[in-house]
Amino acid sequence: NAGVTQTPKFQVLKTGQSMTLQCAQDMNHEYMSWYRQDPGMGLRLIHYSVGAGITDQGEVPNGYNVSRSTTEDFPLRLLSAAPSQTSVYFCASSSPNRARANYGYTFGSGTRLTVV
Amino acid sequence: QQPVQSPQAVILREGEDAVINCSSSKALYSVHWYRQKHGEAPVFLMILLKGGEQKGHEKISASFNEKKQQSSLYLTASQLSYSGTYFCGTLTDSWGKLQFGAGTQVVVTP
Numbered sequence: 001n002a003g004v005t006q007t008p009k010f011q012v013l014k015t016g017q018s019m020t021l022q023c024a025q026d027m028n029h030e031y032m033s034w035y036r037q038d039p040g041m042g043l044r045l046i047h048y049s050v051g052a053g054i055t056d057q058g059e060v061p062n063g064y065n066v067s068r069s070t071t072e073d074f075p076l077r078l079l080s081a082a083p084s085q086t087s088v089y090f091c092a093s094s095s096p097n098r099a100r101a102n103y104g105y106t107f108g109s110g111t112r113l114t115v116v
Numbered sequence: 117q118q119p120v121q122s123p124q125a126v127i128l129r130e131g132e133d134a135v136i137n138c139s140s141s142k143a144l145y146s147v148h149w150y151r152q153k154h155g156e157a158p159v160f161l162m163i164l165l166k167g168g169e170q171k172g173h174e175k176i177s178a179s180f181n182e183k184k185q186q187s188s189l190y191l192t193a194s195q196l197s198y199s200g201t202y203f204c205g206t207l208t209d210s211w212g213k214l215q216f217g218a219g220t221q222v223v224v225t226p
Contacts, residue, residue: 031212042118042203042218043158050212059118059215090157094214104148104160105205105214 023091138204
């Protein structure tokens with residue numbers, strides 16, 4: 001049981017390049033989210049999904065796209081990278097099933113992205 | 117809208133107590149608490165639901181005042197392992213939109 005897997009762990013991009021951050025979970029969780037973490041800003045929600053085919057915007061969605069074609073995968077796409085997108089990105093998943101012992105969010109290990 | 121946490125930082129000696137507060141301007145469905153060690157991912161500590169249900173797996177307690185949209189996390193008889201940054205997360209409507217505060221850095225010294 002791997003939990004939430006994020007790839008890559010580190011990435012350096014040039015301004016204007018595009019890329020996709022991958023996130024996969026094997027816990028059959030309905031809910032998945034992407035956050036970015038910057039010093040002093042806490043964790044800010046970029047996009048989230050409550051099930052396959054359903055996504056919505058969080059607090060800071062500009063410059064990012066998501067899709068959810070399967071329950072397991074929730075990739076985050078940077079369309080045209082900017083230095084302001086330099087950050088640590090976390091993917092997280094959860095289930096609303098109250099019968100489960102722990103229904104908090106499980107986080108992946110993060111992707112450290114630098115845009116130069 | 118992000119919840120507001122206080123204090124921003126606290127330094128404790130082993131065995132001392134501390135309280136971290138979290139407040140929201142919107143009615144809350146639930147409050148989550150997470151701890152993050154330096155260079156690691158946040159780890160779930162506890163969830164408090166409207167109506168009084170609580171679930172957690174650490175020796176850390178919390179309260180939830182639904183009328184005031186506030187929650188507090190109590191670090192009792194702190195241990196060195198309690199060091200880290202604590203985040204509260206709030207859900208105001210659907211389960212999917214969990215928003216976090218800016219965090220409280222806790223340092224426990226011997």
